[in-house]
Amino acid sequence: MKKILDKLDKAFENKVRLGIMSALMVNDKVDFNSLKELLGVTDGNLASHLKNLEKKNYILYEKEFIERKPSTSYKATEQGKSAFKAHINAIENLLK
Template sequence: MSLISGLNKEFESRVRLGIMSVLMVNEWVDFTEMKNLLQVTDGNLASHSTALEKNEYIEIKKEFVGKKPRTSYKITEAGKLAFQQHLAFLEKIMRQ
């Protein structure tokens, strides 16, 4: 078993780490706020959030507010658990 075998490959990207970190401390975050916090492009945020949604780590809600579309993100319970395990393993590596 390698030193890094316990790390979750889904969180290797800095964008995905950022998305998960933001969502760990916020209930819902809309697309524009997330994009500004992470300073990424629309496409970059969309592709990484879609990948996290496919793994059921986040929920993506698309709705209309008036005539404007709004996309929002929320972490799932499975996402919280997976991210906490990932962070715990990182801490374990640093202590060794």
């Protein structure tokens, strides 16, 4: 049992970070406002969780202007995708 628990990634223990990575796993990229609406969180709350995932190199961000308005989009890195898959596999193994 201990070995399975060791495979869980603390970065994904929070439901907001779990939601962020879930959205980024099924989309090439997702903009800040879409993530905020999808997860039902405040700007500050979302920003802090995104920063946490950025520090782990699990996500990247891209800033651009769309019709003169700034837009920030996020995407999962290969490292992030791999870590998230391992985390989900550990949960599935724990449930067996």
